[in-house]
Amino acid sequence: MKYQRTEFEEVFADVAFESDKDNSRLEVPISRKTPYIFLTFIFLLFSFFWVRTLWLAIFEGEQWSLIAARNTERVFPILAPRGIIYDYSGEALVENVPIFRIVVDLTRMPQDKNILASQLGYIAKSLEIPQSELEDRLAKSESSTNLVLIREVKQENAVELSLIQAQNDIFWMSIESVPERVYRDSTAFAHVLGYTSEVTKEDIGSQANYLPTEEIGKTGIEASFDGILRGITGKNIFVVDAKGKTDKTFIEQEAKSGKNIRLTIDSKLQKALFKSLAQETKKAGARSAAAVALDPRDGSVRALVSFPSYDNNAFAQGISSEDYSKLISDNAKPLLNRVVSGLYPSGSVIKPVVGLAALTEKVITPQKRISDPGFITVSNIYDPSIIYTYRDWKAHGSTNFVEAIAESCDVYFYTVGGGYGDIIGLGIDRLAGWLRQFNLDKETGIDLPSEVNGLIPTPEWKEKEKGEPWVLGNTYHLSIGQGDLLVTPIGLATAISSIVNGGTVYKPKLIESIFEKKDFENKTEGQVINKISASEENFNWVKRGMRAAVNSSEGTAKLLNQVKVSVAAKTGTAQVGSKRTHAWIAAYAPYDDPELVVVVLIENGGEGSIAAAPVAKAALDAYFEDKDQ
Template sequence: MIKKPYKLKKTDYFLHPEEVLLEKDDKVGLNSASRLEWPIERKLFIILKSLVVVLMGILLGMTLYLQIFKSSYYITQAKNNYLRSYTINAPRGIIYDRYGEPLVLNSSSYSLVMMPLDLPRLESDRIKLSREIAQVLNLDAEEIKNLVANTDLLSIEPVLIKSNLELEEVRKLETSFVNTPGFLVIEDTSRYYPFKEAFSHVVGYVGKLSQSELQKYPDYPLTSSVGKTGLELFYEDKLHGQPGQKIVETNATYTVIKDLGQEDPVKGNDLITTLDSELQLVLFNSLKNQIRDLKINGGAAIALNPKTGEVLALISQPSFDPNIMTKGSPAATINKYLTSSQHPLFNRAVAGFYPPGSLIKPLVGLAALEEKIVSPEFKLYDEGKIVIVSPYNKNEKYTFSDWQPHGWVDMREAIAQSCNVYFWTVGGGYGNISGLGWQKLYKWWQIFGLDKKTGIDLVEEINPPLPSPQWLAKTRPQDPTWRVGDTYNVSTGEGGLVLTPIQLVNYVAGIANNGVIRQPHLVNKIQGVDGKIESVRPFKVSSVLPVKPENIKVIQEGMRGVVTYGTASVLKDLPLEAAGKSGSPQRKVNGQNVYEGLFAIYAPYNDPEILLLVVLEKPPNGASDTLPTIREVINWYQKNRLGKTEEEIKNLIQHNKLKQSQKETIPTFISPSTTILDLAKASSTTTTLINKNNN
């Protein structure tokens, strides 16, 4: 008989072997503290339920807040995923000569810009892309790499990489980077300088913003061009227009599919300068040819109206083509300018230091008359030298030799014949003539404004220090004592006295204009886009010389004698009466005596319209080598400008157009109303967006 197996009924007191972990003294009826399992209490369920309700409430509240109060913000953010806003650079103002001839123009061009927000996310991809772009455009790869590295990758503001792209460069970019994110080609405006080298130092040029300029012009778009030198720099705030904005819609691949409108840019103001472009070209070519024929380093020339201070022409040689600087040319091309021993980028006309030599004698003579050192009729016998005894050793003598003996001369003849002995005497003293001494010489340099800048509207102007005992102690510490010989030297424009051409021409203008010095300036009018004149630069009086009319007349007569019977009598056959003064200062260079060549002339003598200064660096014959240019320009002025009204001159210009060899084929120029950035058109033309955004 098989017995049926028993089934044990488990109770709460039934223990499994693995559960026998109790204290030995516990009873079979276990207490709650000794049990391994026990039911969850009700209040814990209540707490959990409350937490769920609170979290659901917070979630619901945030949903309502985002949908009701922040909806517009997130709609805008969403739109940013398919809308793009681009800055439209404003055309810069045009710079004209005094008769309406444009000296710089705006041409339609292409620029490559970087869109930081659309760049690849990986740094390695960005570096690779930078190198590829640099290779195609022949740019410095490190420069592009650093530009990308220092850019805010969340910025939507375009950053200029290169302006004035050649069409071949545009084609290469389209071919090589058609699906590349972060870069695009835009239609832009660029500056074109039709006269190339002839106006480079006065008009200047533009370029892309540097880091320091970004701080100076914080509101400028990063694609802007900014004036670097010349009038382009000095009048940057006037020439730079108000940028516009264009909004476009893109598809999923960020190709432009719709133009949503734009705010048009406002063109910059125009400048009406004092310059005469025909005169500038005549002077530029004459000086250039003379420097070439003499095989010398360089020179400068300035023509101005002494009665108004209007600069008619301003030349520095050698020169440079501003189109090369503006186009973003290869570094090797620009480096030729930067490393040239002739320093073509340097503006000699306002920053070159030249000893004036005998050109300072009219000033010294006028000072001597005003200080009553001598009278106009006082005569001195010039035997060709001065011999002075050392105050420290009576047996030691110093001889100062004139360039030739001149016999008996008064003030007028001393200026005309450029007698050094006469001006050593009235400057430093000799015999019974006390002389001006360095203090009074310094005083009259200051009266003529030679201790400061003239204020011409060129940032490049600088003024050299004037010689004095304090100056000498710094420059000649091994022998710091100022002696009478030092006074002699500065009295004839040597011995450390150096001035800029603009300072020299300004000082001579004070004599030509009967003691009134007008501030030299290059711009007369600033014209707004509506044609209205915003401001007119006044003919500001820099100073009125405290001199007697009869004394300044003596100096003028002496300068007239320079041309009629003096050191420049070869000019006596000029077609109009003129007065002038030469300067051939001598100094040692590498142990050799070399000369500078300077000549200033104004005409007509009794009612001057033009004052011309020509400076040559180390010509073989000193001031004599300036005379061919002086003659050519004065003859041209008499034939083409003297006595003519502005209307007659404009008509003459139409019949005597500037030589085409001075201009190249001019690209297409745009009017102020032309759209600069046409992204809608860009998707199917040469301005195709290179950027196929990967965001």
């Protein structure tokens, strides 16, 4: 028998095939460690879950319960009534009046656009406003939680909306009764009280505790003491179901009213000053003015008026865009508080300060007479052929200290300020130093927003700001309140008050007390800014000059001699252009025992003795009308 030859590759393939068959049938025993490892893993896994459950239940249970509660609760703030602001005598200047408004919870708004549109339609129909207006307000909301949809609705609308809300499941809407500010004599007190208005995105960014549905003080006392007047907001809890509908409500925290404030303001004087300032400003053909009255004994502000004014109720009750645009586009700037934010050359009202400096520095004696032909001339130090002439408003002849203040003699103050003839004047360094003693280059610190610093020019300032050297003429101009000198009415009133009281520069005080109940008032004290380094005798010489301005035949403030108490004063006419002048006056009374300083400015009003003096007279008449002197 013949056998077919077998190739080597076939033998190798058969062997490999048999080997694979054996391996496929082979049962490899499991290692003894494997079950233990598996059981250990299962045990550890269940132990972890058991321990974690115990930890959550025992140690974090309360926290997670709160989180769960928050998922079913919605917090609506209960706005606290703001504190009441009173005048010095206890008369309320503002009150809280309850109104109804519509607030929406943006987190509970229907996701279905058709449902939302239908519900907005019901609301719009009830309020008789376009539905698109409501949709725009929702679209423009800067808040992600709550939004005041309608700021104020009538009581009958509020009742109707409550029925519509219940009938149509508008659970995301809340009709609230909240207090609204109503200001009395709003235009007369606007720049003192300020106003409240809705919180903006910027407000919330600056204060973490502001709520998107509350109103805060925006300017005036309302802003400066917002934290005191606001009180403590309460919490109204809405428990909602899975669909977002309200299941029940309860009050978690009652709102606490803000504290009350009693101002130093005298309402009668404030209204009289506002009325007279408005009348005399219009009579002078001017558009803007400012006036302030201080008690020189402690800096208390008895009246503060900026004209033109505005109706702060318009802001507190929701000013329209059109009305707001008119206010901010008005060239007379009714929103500007000129008493603290206006900067003006002082004119001759600064002369009592310069005079006190000259006496104290022994530049002049009260009896020394200076000849005033109506001007002085000074030669250029580099070219004597160039002559500079510095004019007075009239020729006063031979003049002493008292007469110089009473008659507002410019040549006299050119001489004692910059020097002339045989008299070496104060010079710019001493002159600027004395003006700084009276705090005229700084804020007074009055409790009102937006106060600005005054400006006392110096050689260093002029070189830096104008790139020019200081010359003698600059010192002459500064000596009579001209040139680059700028003051605020409140700063000038503070300076004059410190002359009147014998040298104490007080911070103007607007707050008499802060209290919750009138029986427990926490009264404030006057704060001293500086003490002027001058003798009582020199202060008295200055005051004699101011008295002579009223009761002498050549005095510039003779109109005030008609007031029933003795008055002292200094007028000023500050040049602000080739043909324009600001009218100033600073007056105080009674002369022997001062209790009121009045400073009046009428922008572009002409002469102080003509335009500003009648305002000061009206203020003094009103203040002393019922006082026995």
